[in-house]
Amino acid sequence: MINKRILFLAVAALLVIISACSNDSGTGIENRDPILVVNNENLILTGSPRYDIIEISNGGGGQLKWNVVQWPDWMDLSTFAGRVDRDTLDLKLTTNFGKLQYGSYEGSIIITSNGGDATIA
Numbered sequence: 001m002i003n004k005r006i007l008f009l010a011v012a013a014l015l016v017i018i019s020a021c022s023n024d025s026g027t028g029i030e031n032r033d034p035i036l037v038v039n040n041e042n043l044i045l046t047g048s049p050r051y052d053i054i055e056i057s058n059g060g061g062g063q064l065k066w067n068v069v070q071w072p073d074w075m076d077l078s079t080f081a082g083r084v085d086r087d088t089l090d091l092k093l094t095t096n097f098g099k100l101q102y103g104s105y106e107g108s109i110i111i112t113s114n115g116g117d118a119t120i121a
Helices: 002-022
Strands: 036-038 052-058 064-070 075-077 081-084 088-095 109-113 118-120
Touching (some): 036 109, 052 081, 081 088
Antiparallel strands (some): 075 088, 109 118
């Protein structure tokens, strides 16, 4: 009788473990909160007529919801808000030369999200 109880408890414990792991495919990512990740917090613009890029990705789980809340007025952005699951989004930055006179310029881009904030200077 004791052996049957031990076997029953062992099987029940194994089923609980399998059930817990099956919700996240063994990675644990789906159960984590989103984390804002940017590829560069210091950016030197090339002044290229094309654009420069900041990569935004989710280093956690769930869905990262982000917004650009501040950027220099002489810069054009490809988008100002978005959502990222497991992929990477390219935020394209274009220098608007029509708003500039010759010289050096500085500015910051501030991104807020449900996974933290980032300042790119």
